Amino acid sequence: RKSGELVSQSSSSQPSILRPPQARAVSSRVETKVPLTHIQSQMLKAMTKSLTIPHFLYSDEINFDPLIRLRSIINESLDANSPVPRVSFMPFVVKAVSMALDQYPLLNSRLEFDGDNKPTLIMRPQHNVGVAMDTPAGLVVPNIKDVNSLSILDIAAELRRLQELGVEGKLTPADVSSGTITVSNIGNIGGTVVAPVIVAGEVAILGMGRAQTLPRFGEKGQVVAETVMNFSWSADHRVVDGATMARMAALVRELLEVPGKMFARMK
Ligand code: CAO
Numbered sequence: 012r013k014s015g016e017l018v019s020q021s022s023s024s025q026p027s028i029l030r031p032p033q034a035r036a037v038s039s040r041v042e043t044k045v046p047l048t049h050i051q052s053q054m055l056k057a058m059t060k061s062l063t064i065p066h067f068l069y070s071d072e073i074n075f076d077p078l079i080r081l082r083s084i085i086n087e088s089l090d091a092n093s094p095v096p097r098v099s100f101m102p103f104v105v106k107a108v109s110m111a112l113d114q115y116p117l118l119n120s121r122l123e124f125d126g127d128n129k130p131t132l133i134m135r136p137q138h139n140v141g142v143a144m145d146t147p148a149g150l151v152v153p154n155i156k157d158v159n160s161l162s163i164l165d166i167a168a169e170l171r172r173l174q175e176l177g178v179e180g181k182l183t184p185a186d187v188s189s190g191t192i193t194v195s196n197i198g199n200i201g202g203t204v205v206a207p208v209i210v211a212g213e214v215a216i217l218g219m220g221r222a223q224t225l226p227r228f229g230e231k232g233q234v235v236a237e238t239v240m241n242f243s244w245s246a247d248h249r250v251v252d253g254a255t256m257a258r259m260a261a262l263v264r265e266l267l268e269v270p271g272k273m274f275a276r277m278k
Contacts (some may be wrong), residue, residue: 052148094168103167107266109158141193154190
């Protein structure tokens with residue numbers, strides 16, 4: 012599938028995302044009771060917990076052109092001996108988030124309440140970046156462990172491993188536990204903006220929209236075609252203020268728009 016292309020069409024003329032499996036199963040006009048799938052039950056519990064967190068949303072537009080150029084250079088250099096045959100945008104975004112966390116570690120923390128309901132922040136040095144995944148069974152959020160110490164290709168290989176396990180329904184409890192922050196890329200399916208829901212035990216999540224080529228003004232006021240993507244951050248407003256979120260988001264944007272800065276920080 013080409014970058015930015017919407018979901019594949021099913022045999023009918025309507026895109027498959029508009030016809031969820033449950034709807035297809037119901038053919039008569041009589042209401043029926045359908046038990047939740049295992050993943051839906053997990054989602055119900057997790058999201059009910061998540062929505063006790065006071066969220067705020069912060070959104071920004073990223074120019075993806077420099078990253079598109081860099082990605083094609085990297086992809087052209089990959090061969091049969093490479094850990095992955097190609098790299099998507101995700102590993103760059105996951106790495107940029109981790110690099111920005113070095114400067115804004117609060118966004119990687121966990122809020123904990125003791126027996127007397129006294130709140131404490133647990134600061135976590137390891138960046139285990141969760142990736143929301145759409146699998147045949149539904150939404151799963153495995154995480155890429157210790158992104159701090161991984162290269163772009165390492166992240167791509169681990170993402171691929173998790174994607175394959177996710178599709179086969181074989182993710183382990185270790186794959187889906189101990190996440191510290193999450194990235195949710197809905198853009199490969201569609202939609203330009205998403206308001207992501209924070210995973211309980213974390214204080215921030217990034218939602219990526221669909222990359223679009225749109226007219227923008229260049230430095231001299233001329234109209235230029237730019238490929239842009241909306242990044243929408245949700246953060247826990249009990250511990251993260253808007254200014255901190257905006258600074259962290261600005262750093263992630265800077266690292267992706269000037270990828271050379273990212274490589275300068277690579278360990
Ligand atoms: N805009 C436009 N194109 C995009 C895109 C975006 N935001 N994100 C990915 N693409 C492109 C990729 O570049 C790739 O094209 P190429 O073959 O040219 O590289 C193609 O779409 C397919 O990408 P992919 O899905 O194989 O890989 P990925 O690393 O970009 O994404 C994953 C991996 C797991 C995030 C994705 O497959 C997925 O499941 N997304 C849905 C997440 C979700 O459900 N979020 C909502 C959570 S709340 O319910």
